Amino acid sequence: MQWTKVSEQSVYENRWFRVNLADVELPDGRHLDHYLIRLRPVAVATAVNDADEVLLLWRHRFITDSWGWELAAGVVEDGEATEAAAAREMEEETGWRPGPLRPLLTVEPSNGLTDARHHLYWSDEATWTGPPQDAFESSRVEWVPLKLVPDMIARGEVPAANMAAGLLMLWHLRLG
Numbered sequence: 001m002q003w004t005k006v007s008e009q010s011v012y013e014n015r016w017f018r019v020n021l022a023d024v025e026l027p028d029g030r031h032l033d034h035y036l037i038r039l040r041p042v043a044v045a046t047a048v049n050d051a052d053e054v055l056l057l058w059r060h061r062f063i064t065d066s067w068g069w070e071l072a073a074g075v076v077e078d079g080e081a082t083e084a085a086a087a088r089e090m091e092e093e094t095g096w097r098p099g100p101l102r103p104l105l106t107v108e109p110s111n112g113l114t115d116a117r118h119h120l121y122w123s124d125e126a127t128w129t130g131p132p133q134d135a136f137e138s139s140r141v142e143w144v145p146l147k148l149v150p151d152m153i154a155r156g157e158v159p160a161a162n163m164a165a166g167l168l169m170l171w172h173l174r175l176g
Helices: 082-094 146-154 161-174
Strands: 004-013 017-025 031-039 042-047 053-061 066-070 072-075 096-098 102-107 118-123 126-128 140-145
Touching (some): 042 082, 042 096, 053 082, 053 146, 066 161, 082 096, 096 118, 102 161, 118 161, 146 161
Antiparallel strands (some): 004 017, 017 031, 042 053, 053 140, 096 126
16 A cells, blocks of 8 residues: 655745655555655754653744643754754753753654654753753743653643653653
8 A cells, every 4th residue: 555656846945844746656556646845854852850850841832822841842954963953952942951862762743744753862961051042932941740741741731742752752761
């Protein structure tokens, strides 16, 4: 049941994404036009301290008009390693520099429409470097007990699927 991409052309492009149109052949030989969005990779990072608290941001997403807890995240710049991007984003958005980062997981948040890959990392140490450079990213930055994560997700307080997956994996690794 594999679909085959016959061709693909760009329809729209800016510095954040490309919208492409692909000619796709279905297993039965029929063809269909399928739009897809090409995105740069995203790097995500957090830390868990000795008290098993995880570093989170409380932020508003205007597109869905929703509030929720998230991990620090941003696009990987050209030529930048995902791990370095994750460390940079965490420090810029939270004011905390992570210690050595460990891979947590990589997810494809919407692979029926985009080629986005989100690379999540974590550390068991972090150093305060000062107020966040990107203070506009969130309303607050807090260390939240990791044991609360499953209930927070169940209540809808972590609406982003990539963030929920990462937090559940951290909960499993540390407390599960």
